[in-house]
Amino acid sequence: MAELPDTTYAVLGLIDKVPGASGYELVAVAGRSFAHFWPISQTLLYRELDRLTGLGWVAATRVEQLHAPSKWTYHITEAGQQALADWLATPTPATSSFRSGALLRFFFAYRMHPDQVRSLLADYRTALQAQAEELMAIMDKLAAVSTPAARAGRLTALHGLRTAEARLQWIEEAEAQLGEGDS
Amino acid sequence: MAELPDTTYAVLGLIDKVPGASGYELVAVAGRSFAHFWPISQTLLYRELDRLTGLGWVAATRVEQLHAPSKWTYHITEAGQQALADWLATPTPATSSFRSGALLRFFFAYRMHPDQVRSLLADYRTALQAQAEELMAIMDKLAAVSTPAARAGRLTALHGLRTAEARLQWIEEAEAQLGEGDS
DNA sequence: GTTCCCATGTAACCCGTTACATGATTTT
DNA sequence: AAAATCATGTAACGGGTTACATGGGAAC
Numbered sequence: 001m002a003e004l005p006d007t008t009y010a011v012l013g014l015i016d017k018v019p020g021a022s023g024y025e026l027v028a029v030a031g032r033s034f035a036h037f038w039p040i041s042q043t044l045l046y047r048e049l050d051r052l053t054g055l056g057w058v059a060a061t062r063v064e065q066l067h068a069p070s071k072w073t074y075h076i077t078e079a080g081q082q083a084l085a086d087w088l089a090t091p092t093p094a095t096s097s098f099r100s101g102a103l104l105r106f107f108f109a110y111r112m113h114p115d116q117v118r119s120l121l122a123d124y125r126t127a128l129q130a131q132a133e134e135l136m137a138i139m140d141k142l143a144a145v146s147t148p149a150a151r152a153g154r155l156t157a158l159h160g161l162r163t164a165e166a167r168l169q170w171i172e173e174a175e176a177q178l179g180e181g182d183s
Numbered sequence: 184m185a186e187l188p189d190t191t192y193a194v195l196g197l198i199d200k201v202p203g204a205s206g207y208e209l210v211a212v213a214g215r216s217f218a219h220f221w222p223i224s225q226t227l228l229y230r231e232l233d234r235l236t237g238l239g240w241v242a243a244t245r246v247e248q249l250h251a252p253s254k255w256t257y258h259i260t261e262a263g264q265q266a267l268a269d270w271l272a273t274p275t276p277a278t279s280s281f282r283s284g285a286l287l288r289f290f291f292a293y294r295m296h297p298d299q300v301r302s303l304l305a306d307y308r309t310a311l312q313a314q315a316e317e318l319m320a321i322m323d324k325l326a327a328v329s330t331p332a333a334r335a336g337r338l339t340a341l342h343g344l345r346t347a348e349a350r351l352q353w354i355e356e357a358e359a360q361l362g363e364g365d366s
Numbered sequence: 367g368t369t370c371c372c373a374t375g376t377a378a379c380c381c382g383t384t385a386c387a388t389g390a391t392t393t394t
Numbered sequence: 395a396a397a398a399t400c401a402t403g404t405a406a407c408g409g410g411t412t413a414c415a416t417g418g419g420a421a422c
Contacts (some may be wrong), residue, residue, distance in 0.1 A: 005409065006284055013291045025374050027350030038287040044410055046375070067419065069373050088295050088345035092284050092303065094310050098314055101278035105219040105271060107198045107339050112271050120275065127277045148293035155360065156290050160354050170342050177338065188381070207401050227382055229403070252390060252401045370421075377412080386404080393398070 004051075004147055006095060009087045009143060010038055011048040015058050015074045017149060022063075024070040025159050027122045033153060036135065049074065049104070057083050106174075117178060132164040187234075189278060192270045194231040195219055198241050198257045199267060200332060205246075205254040206232050216336060217338060219343045221317065240266050285310070289357075310352050315347040330363065 011030075015021070018029055026049075040048075045144045048070075052058040057080030060072045076084070102124040109117045138157045142150045194213075195280040198204070201212055209232075210225045223231075232255075240263030243255045259267070284309040292300045321340045359365045 006287060007409080010287055013294070015263070015295070017291075020344050021296065022373070023375095024371095034287060034290050037281060037283045037290075039280070041264045041411060043375085043412085047409095066373090068371085069418065071373060084291070084294065086285060088291060089299065090290060092288055092306065093281070094306060095284035096310075097222070097280070097282045098220060099219045099222070101275050104189055104193055104217060105275055107217050107335055108200075108267075108271060109335040111196070111199070111267065116272065123275065123277060125405095127279075142306070151360065152290055152292040155292075155353075155357050156286050158356065159286060159350065162344055162349045162353045166279075166345045170338075170345045173341065174338050177334065190381080205401070206403095207399095220421085224380095224383060226384085230381095248400090250391065251399085254401060368422090369412100370419105372419085374416090376415080377413090377418100379413105381408105381410090382409085383409095386407090388403085389401095391400080394396085 007038070007040055007044065008048050008051060009084065010040065011045060012036060012057055012076065012080055012084050012087075015052070016076045016081065019075050020073045022073055024071065026074070034156070036131075037156060041136075052080070055083075056080075097161065105181055114178065121171050121175060123176075125168060128164045128168050128171075132161055132168070135161040135164065188228065190221070190223055191231050191234060192267065193217060193223065194228060195235055195240055195259065195263055195267050195270075198235070198273055199259045199264065203256045205349055207254065208323070209257070213323065219314075220339060225259070232247050238266075239263075242280075297361065300341060301358075302352050304354050304361075308351060311347045315351070318344040318347065 010025070014026055014030060014033070018026065021029065023046055027045050030040055030045060033095045049058070049060075050106045053074075056077060058076050058144070060074055062070060063073050066069045103122065105112075105120055106117070106124075109120075112120070135157045139154055139161070142154045187313070194209070197209055197213060201209065204212065206229055210228050215222055215227060232241070234244075236243045236257075239260060241257045241259050243257055245253060246256050247253045287304065288295075288303055289300070289307075292303075295303070318340045321342070322337055325337045325340070
């Protein structure tokens with residue numbers, strides 16, 4: 001049986017965490033929970049919902065509403081709980097991928113005018129600051145809650161925050177080196 | 184005209200940086216230069232080579248060898264230089280993507296046994312340490328060279344190093360919180 | 367009365383990956 | 395005799411993306 005992508009388990013875990021949510025709600029939750037280290041688009045999430053119901057790992061229930069369109073709500077099944085536990089138990093192959101357009105351009109900085117390099121770093125700083133603020137907001141919101149789930153969420157947000165901070169620091173170093181270098 | 188992916192410009196920039204290299208050599212160079220923030224597989228690089236020659240941005244020359252198979256070598260053209268400069272000049276949309284299997288699992292830590300969480304963090308630490316050492320090796324190798332290109336390369340490596348260091352620090356924090364928490 | 371929220375979905379694309387094939391030469 | 399290096403390529407897959415369609419109710 002072909003190995004399933006981690007995204008499938010990400011959605012499965014979300015349904016386990018937020019039982020009875022609709023696809024629409026799950027998209028929103030995914031957007032403000034694990035999007036920072038595992039982004040998924042709306043289309044993809046809906047596709048995974050289909051796959052999970054097909055696998056029998058989640059059960060879909062139709063819910064009619066009066067003041068809003070009808071929706072499907074999702075609950076994890078026992079088979080799904082087992083699959084989630086199995087996935088969490090497997091010694092993770094540490095799949096991680098990082099791609100940064102800013103760094104890629106910076107790698108070719110010697111082909112740019114110094115002003116271009118400066119503005120590149122400035123843009124990067126702005127993006128990192130925005131990201132840091134977003135993560136701090138998440139942490140603030142979770143600070144009130146004291147469940148194990150909230151603690152895990154807070155720590156993953158902190159991971160992103162620490163990363164952003166380190167990179168902002170790096171920008172200082174890079175700018176300093178730009179200053180001392182001649183051209 | 185459809186926008187080209189950044190990968191195309193990454194390869195174009197490499198050819199500009201290492202003129203007269205073969206596809207085989209470019210794969211190796213890409214592996215030890217920008218792979219840390221813009222990984223590309225061999226197949227993909229060869230495909231971009233085709234695309235770039237088709238665009239007239241690079242010129243391919245056949246070179247016969249006596250003690251090794253024949254090869255194609257690549258040089259950037261004037262049109263290619265212009266395209267590279269244009270790409271570097273465009274205010275980058277800051278495309279960046281990050282996906283971490285370790286974090287994704289950690290996000291669901293409350294569904295794991297404490298020992299599993301500990302080993303997850305331990306594995307993550309090992310991976311980060313290996314990454315940090317790799318980056319330090321790159322910086323050491325580039326430390327001797329004092330060209331603008333080497334400086335840019337060193338700084339991108341430093342970016343990765345600072346990131347890894349911050350994350351290793353985060354692991355300490357996370358482990359501390361695991362200790363104080365009950366379950 | 368236009369815009370936003372809820373809610374689900376289709377279509378098309380392509381980037382990037384893994385696995386495999388080939389074959390000569392050089393090194394162990 | 396086996397393994398590594400050089401060198402280029404094919405085949406197949408699928409994960410993830412963007413863009414678009416639809417439509418009713420609520421809010422401003």
